[in-house]
Amino acid sequence: MGLETVVKDIMDAAQSEVSKLDSEADAEVSLILDEAKQNAKRIMGERLAKAEDDIKKVRQQEISSANLEVKRTLLNARKEILDKVYVQAVETISTFSPEKNEELLKSLIESYESSGNRIYSDAGSEEIVKKLSSLEYTGNIDCLGGVVIENEDGTIKLDYTYDGILKSVNERLLKQTSDILFG
Missing domain, CATH: 1.20.5 (Single alpha-helices involved in coiled-coils or other helix-helix interfaces)
Structure with missing residues (x-):
């Protein structure tokens, strides 16, 4: 090879x-x-x-x-x-008309004046409240209308002003009102 x-x-x-x-x-x-x-x-x-x-x-x-x-x-x-x-x-x-206001005040006073000794109202309703109530009229308060009834020593004040009633009803029925308006 x-x-x-x-x-x-x-x-x-x-x-x-x-x-x-x-x-x-x-x-x-x-x-x-x-x-x-x-x-x-x-x-x-x-x-x-x-x-x-x-x-x-x-x-x-x-x-x-x-x-x-x-x-x-x-x-x-x-x-x-x-x-x-x-x-x-x-x-x-x-x-509210004066007649309507007087009607409401009469109803409030008749229902609640036995709970106190003194009564307050707004200045516009003073004469009507004095005429309708047997309680001592103590003075004016700033409100839409209605009355505040107070016991003798001032420790208990019952608010029956239109403002207070409206606020109370509004708080209590807010959900129901909302349901009615909005479903």
Whole structure:
């Protein structure tokens, strides 16, 4: 055998080994790339799922916040309407005719004067109260109308002023009034 044949055999064997190593390297590179692609898909899927969850949470928070704001605005509007109704009631009471005022005062005095010794009223009703009541008239108070009846030592004052009655009725029936007005 000649030197050329030996060199050729060595070259062929080396070429074969290089081809084999190239094939193995290509297979290993392909395997690594496939694993990397699978990992990338998995990571992308996880991040996408997390992003979708985050979006859902943010959306739900925004919806909850918007609903809360709507409820707050609605409650404020309802309160404003109820306040207007109260103001209208006060205005209506303040425009009672003298006959209506006398009728109401008579009813209050007949019902409650036995509970006290002294009586107060607004300045406009003083003469009517003095005429209708057997109690000692003690003075004027600032109110829409009605009377305050007091016991002898001043420890008990019963407020039967129109203001007090309206306030009491309003507090007691606020929910019912709201239900009637707003369903």
